[in-house]
Amino acid sequence: MNKVSGLDYPEIVRIENVFKKYTLGTSQVQALREIDLQIRSGEFLAIAGPSGSGKSTLLNLIGCIDTPSSGKIYIDGRDTSGQTPDQLSELRARTIGFIFQTFNLFSVLSAEENVEYPLLQFKELSAAKRRERVVRFLDIVGLREFAQHRPNQLSGGQRQRVAIARALATHPKIILADEPTANLDHKTGEDILQLMKQINRNSSTTFIFSTHDAKVMAMAERLVRIEDGQLVEEDMVA
Numbered sequence: 001m002n003k004v005s006g007l008d009y010p011e012i013v014r015i016e017n018v019f020k021k022y023t024l025g026t027s028q029v030q031a032l033r034e035i036d037l038q039i040r041s042g043e044f045l046a047i048a049g050p051s052g053s054g055k056s057t058l059l060n061l062i063g064c065i066d067t068p069s070s071g072k073i074y075i076d077g078r079d080t081s082g083q084t085p086d087q088l089s090e091l092r093a094r095t096i097g098f099i100f101q102t103f104n105l106f107s108v109l110s111a112e113e114n115v116e117y118p119l120l121q122f123k124e125l126s127a128a129k130r131r132e133r134v135v136r137f138l139d140i141v142g143l144r145e146f147a148q149h150r151p152n153q154l155s156g157g158q159r160q161r162v163a164i165a166r167a168l169a170t171h172p173k174i175i176l177a178d179e180p181t182a183n184l185d186h187k188t189g190e191d192i193l194q195l196m197k198q199i200n201r202n203s204s205t206t207f208i209f210s211t212h213d214a215k216v217m218a219m220a221e222r223l224v225r226i227e228d229g230q231l232v233e234e235d236m237v238a
């Protein structure tokens, strides 16, 4: 039984009959078709599928980085189709944290500066409050001693931990992770997934991540499969 199938947990993402088409020169690619999906607050959900199946496209739509060709997406109860670009970027900044397979850290900034970076846009946060969050989240990901290190002085797993701390620092309701373990060896990838799961359990943060790795799928609490742009099945994970 999924831990968040009960009514106690509010819906955080609702996708209704979404299609996404890309135009590439004179040809068109139907990247997503007829997607319906509801995600409740606190879920630890994997979107699984082979390369080119539409996983990144779906995450980009949920993350309000891109918009659907048709259909509706509600994030935290808000219909994203009714929002201006400014409202969408505000929604993204306050509601969603991103983790990427290539970590996407600033190479000239230290670990702590990378974590602090997204907080600079929140004018209501004082420098002391920012500092407090940076220390807290670097601590949560086990990198307190590496605060001054730049990304090239860190291992792949440590870089991904910095990225997790950065994603968490803004207190998002949803963390989106596009193949977060793709550039890590198996053991390090498993550790990163365990860390994400532990954070998911200790907070009410919803995690939605994509993967094509069966071992990563096995660590999800809910698994939806996508093939050729369509959701094909949903596996209930114990």
Ligand SMILES: Nc1ncnc2c1ncn2[C@@H]1O[C@H](COP(=O)(O)OP(=O)(O)OP(=O)(O)O)[C@@H](O)[C@H]1O
Binding pocket: 022, 023, 024, 029, 030, 031, 049, 050, 051, 052, 053, 054, 055, 056, 057, 058, 212
């Ligand atoms: N910007 C784009 N312009 C045109 N076609 C695109 C664009 N982005 C993705 N596509 C196409 O849409 C389909 C879905 O791509 P998507 O990147 O979402 O798949 P994926 O499952 O994330 O793949 P991977 O696991 O390789 O990252 C593919 O056929 C891809 O070639």
